[in-house]
Amino acid sequence: MDLLASPVRLEPWAASDFELLRAMNAPDLMEHLGGPEPEEALAGRHRRYVDLSADTTGAGRMFRVVLLPEEVAVGSVGFWKKTWHGEQVYETGWTVLPGFQGRGVATAATRAVAERARAASVRAGGAYRFLHAFPSTDNGPSNAVCRKAGFELLGEEAFEYPPGRPMRCNDWRLELLPGRKG
Numbered sequence: 001m002d003l004l005a006s007p008v009r010l011e012p013w014a015a016s017d018f019e020l021l022r023a024m025n026a027p028d029l030m031e032h033l034g035g036p037e038p039e040e041a042l043a044g045r046h047r048r049y050v051d052l053s054a055d056t057t058g059a060g061r062m063f064r065v066v067l068l069p070e071e072v073a074v075g076s077v078g079f080w081k082k083t084w085h086g087e088q089v090y091e092t093g094w095t096v097l098p099g100f101q102g103r104g105v106a107t108a109a110t111r112a113v114a115e116r117a118r119a120a121s122v123r124a125g126g127a128y129r130f131l132h133a134f135p136s137t138d139n140g141p142s143n144a145v146c147r148k149a150g151f152e153l154l155g156e157e158a159f160e161y162p163p164g165r166p167m168r169c170n171d172w173r174l175e176l177l178p179g180r181k182g
């Protein structure tokens with residue numbers, strides 16, 4: 001079923017979003033992301049998300065995803081810089097709480113974050129041509145989100161996430177600066 005994406009608004013990840021992050025650390029949601037993180041690691045992740053949201057250098061941004069018209073925070077989405085095969089790119093990733101899945105929230109949030117990444121790249125003088133996503137090959141919903149949001153599937157890659165834990169991921173890519181060469 002290809003429902004129209006639910007309307008969402010992206011808001012900068014804030015210090016008050018720790019309980020949202022804790023809800024996103026549930027075993028079902030972390031199945032393809034290395035499993036739930038211990039409290040200390042989660043607190044570190046939260047600090048990194050808050051810091052990234054305050055960034056003005058183009059390193060990336062993290063957002064909470066607010067579902068409309070309910071005005072409920074239902075997940076996260078973000079982008080951050082990464083060196084990939086020798087090139088500077090942005091990477092994105094997302095989570096939606098179980099009660100709100102299957103109605104297009106992640107797809108809408110991913111489209112919205114791609115626009116934020118595009119604007120950040122333009123502000124950085126076009127430093128980031130592509131936005132990548134690396135869902136595990138067996139993460140059906142996440143691969144569907146990439147396809148629906150207009151990413152191109154480049155192929156499979158071997159990853160370690162977290163470090164020391166091997167996994168197979170799909171490399172999906174979205175052009176942020178169409179019309180630019182090379």
Ligand SMILES: CC(C)(COP(=O)(O)OP(=O)(O)OC[C@H]1O[C@@H](n2cnc3c(N)ncnc32)[C@H](O)[C@@H]1OP(=O)(O)O)[C@@H](O)C(=O)NCCC(=O)NCCS
Pocket residue numbers: 001002003028029030032033092093094095096097100101102103104105106107108133134135136139140141142144145148
């Ligand atoms: C991945 C995730 C964010 C998707 O959120 P969501 O709001 O339900 O996503 P959407 O509703 O926009 O799209 C989900 C699509 O996956 C499809 N889908 C669901 N289960 C599927 C499966 N097992 N295999 C293939 N497709 C599947 C749905 O049918 C839907 O596509 P459709 O609209 O064409 O029917 C959510 O499942 C999640 O939070 N997972 C845990 C965190 C995670 O793995 N994040 C990925 C990091 S890259």
